[in-house]
Amino acid sequence: MRIGTCVSKKGKISSGFLRVSYKSKSTKLPIKIIRGDENGKTAFISAGIHGDELNGIKIVSTFFKKVDPSLITGTLIIVPILNPIGFHYGERRVRYDDKDLNRCFGKDKNSFSYKLAQTFMDSVVSQSDFGLDFHDSNKNYILLPHTRIFDKEYKEVDELSRIFGTEIVMKRKFKQGFLASESMKLHKTPVLTVEIGGGMSVSSKYLNEGIRGLNSVLAHKGMLDAEVLLPEKQFILSDRLGYKSPIEGILTINRRLGNVVERNENLAEVYSPIRENSSIIRAKNPGILFSIKANSHIKANERALSLLHFKKQKDEIIPTEAKVILNQATSTIHIYTTGIFNKAMDLMKSHSKDFFEALLNE
Ligand SMILES: [Zn+2]
Structure with a gap:
């Protein structure tokens, strides 16, 4: 060739x-x-x-x-x-x-x-x-x-x-x-x-x-x-929810990529050095932090971060709109169980009653 x-x-x-x-x-x-x-x-x-x-x-x-x-x-x-x-x-x-x-x-x-x-x-x-x-x-x-x-x-x-x-x-x-x-x-x-x-x-x-x-x-x-x-599991998603900053300013994100967040949790703060005021960005529902802005300068209406939200299905918590694929070990396929979602699910199970109530009330 x-x-x-x-x-x-x-x-x-x-x-x-x-x-x-x-x-x-x-x-x-x-x-x-x-x-x-x-x-x-x-x-x-x-x-x-x-x-x-x-x-x-x-x-x-x-x-x-x-x-x-x-x-x-x-x-x-x-x-x-x-x-x-x-x-x-x-x-x-x-x-x-x-x-x-x-x-x-x-x-x-x-x-x-x-x-x-x-x-x-x-x-x-x-x-x-x-x-x-x-x-x-x-x-x-x-x-x-x-x-x-x-x-x-x-x-x-x-x-x-x-x-x-x-x-x-x-x-x-x-x-x-x-x-x-x-x-x-x-x-x-x-x-x-x-x-x-x-x-x-x-x-x-x-x-x-x-x-x-x-x-x-x-x-x-x-x-x-x-x-x-x-x-162990893969999630096929069709969307994520973007969160915009209401004001221009300096963005401080309080959580890391892949972190589980609760409803109303304080995800980020935007501080305007000109007006000397701040605006807080809160999670509308429980979810996982999927993307974040890489640098700290943000304009009004610019996306600061996005979340994958969840719903409860039978006894499982899965991302909204997701289709779940379960993988099984074979002679040629090995399975790992240490991914973000497993950690997230464990964390959620240990989370407050409020977390589940928030999911059920959606
Ligand atoms: Zn590209």
Whole structure:
């Protein structure tokens, strides 16, 4: 296989670049191809479509630096950064034409970002059986790790999300121009979107979670000699509830990502240094802190955080609107029981009577 200047060699990791040029502008995408000794599936792993999403870029880079090619079956194409221009400036978009690259796939239009998207689609996606595309929340927010699937059923994407093994899976609309949508439409290549962390800050905990998911998917697909490790439960959600700041000011968040919160709990304070007043943001219902603003300056009506709310179903507490998947150990699947939700559920069970009453009164 050859992509740009990168030529695969059996049992080796090869390096090279794929050049993309449009009029006077150009960029080079770094490419790695890991070719196993045995033939098998071809998959791509990419990150950095948005230049300010560093966790994905770091996960993908750490993976190819650590992986032993003798454990690989088939061919892995690795593109750690799809938007080097955005990365250079620390921003989401491609500065050459001010486009969001993840809205430019599958569109026959003239401009640098469309050309970049089309080059990636033709050179990488078209020859892959499946792909994993890593994102994070962007420079402004930090998110709990989750994968994204479509609101319509796409079996192969749903399967990738289950095996990647985040406790949270979010549904979203199948939109034109997304890498994951257009790969499916144009080449029938399922692509899983992974979201981990954010705030232009790399977390080692999330890094490990990303590598674990990557290993599980590749092991499941018969491409890597590794364990498939899944949580006991996975929750498929369609939404979270955002909480906005009523005033402009300095934001102090009192809880951490993944913390369980009670109804009316004080989640954050916004202080206006000009009016010398404060506003408190309280939980409308019990839930788990799902995303937080990464820096402390906040405008009026800007989102400060979001919560996954809960409801009581039989004897279980599950997130509102969630579908629960129970995973069981098999000869190839191992189960871990130390996730955020298990901790949260334990904490809730030890919580006050009020907590349950709040759920029942909804
Ligand atoms: Zn992104």
